[in-house]
Amino acid sequence: MNEAKFSIGKIIQHQLFNYRGVVIDVDYKFLGSEQWYDQVARSHPPKDQPWYHVLVDNSNHQTYVAERNLEISDDISVLNHPLLDHYFTGINKGNYQLRTKKN
Numbered sequence: 001m002n003e004a005k006f007s008i009g010k011i012i013q014h015q016l017f018n019y020r021g022v023v024i025d026v027d028y029k030f031l032g033s034e035q036w037y038d039q040v041a042r043s044h045p046p047k048d049q050p051w052y053h054v055l056v057d058n059s060n061h062q063t064y065v066a067e068r069n070l071e072i073s074d075d076i077s078v079l080n081h082p083l084l085d086h087y088f089t090g091i092n093k094g095n096y097q098l099r100t101k102k103n
Helices: 034-040
Strands: 011-014 020-027 051-056 062-066 070-072 088-092 095-098
Touching: 011 051
Parallel strands: none
Antiparallel strands: 011 020, 011 070, 020 051, 051 062, 088 095
């Protein structure tokens, strides 16, 4: 199993498309469909490396991104996304704090 570079709550920067976002989930390898990979992942990043579910800053969009296309963002200011409060309680030192579910 591959160890992920980025954890849930980490603010990242997409290297190819230059957007910021926050990680909301991590897959140890690509878990999407072959059809999605062929249509969307045009740079053909490795499937056997970690992939991340990301809320995109200043958007309503959520995306699925290969680790090789991400880096830690130098800009750790608060992000703007309507689902932030659903996943996180706030931000501390550049990392969003995961909201815990209560029964």
